[in-house]
Amino acid sequence: DQQVKQNSPSLSVQEGRISILNCDYTNSMFDYFLWYKKYPAEGPTFLISISSIKDKNEDGRFTVFLNKSAKHLSLHIVPSQPGDSAVYFCAASAPGNQFYFGTGTSLTVIP
């Protein structure tokens, strides 16, 4: 049972435009959400997180939005850069519990 879902396997965006990556979850007990970026032949790198007590967290060009009622989170990258091309995973966790990962979205930023 996939508790965290990323329904878009891939996304292409022009350099300088906004990239929006989406993630849905089913477990209402999840209270901590993260985004990781992964380049080929490397492990996932932590990007940004959000606690369920917030609905938005911003770090430079990256902003994560959380809609608890819809059980949906999104990652916005503005402006997108070619170096942002990677696979992005969302992950979620309940207190004291394991992390559950989505299947990833491959982002390509076109120069």
Added chain:
Amino acid sequence: DAGVTQSPTHLIKTRGQQVTLRCSPKSGHDTVSWYQQALGQGPQFIFQYYEEEERQRGNFPDRFSGHQFPNYSSELNVNALLLGDSALYLCASSPGTGHQDQPQHFGDGTRLSIL
């Protein structure tokens, strides 16, 4: 400040064999989690070690076992290897059990191929 390190980088085994993968956590981290990432999938949680004990376990058979040493490093052992065990095995470390609003930091993984 060294991050999470894993060894070996690549490994080729045949069906029925046994394998041991190793992980050193990021400095200051005492909890180690292991994940299996099959091609085209996200990381799947195998188990987590804290204070040298398995604290949580995902939906993996007993062929998958682990160990944590006093210096917080960890090993993942897989017995009776199957073709379906071919995957990237990722180690992640974090301070303390549970998420405690702290992200896990990943190593670059061990690519295991079963022939």
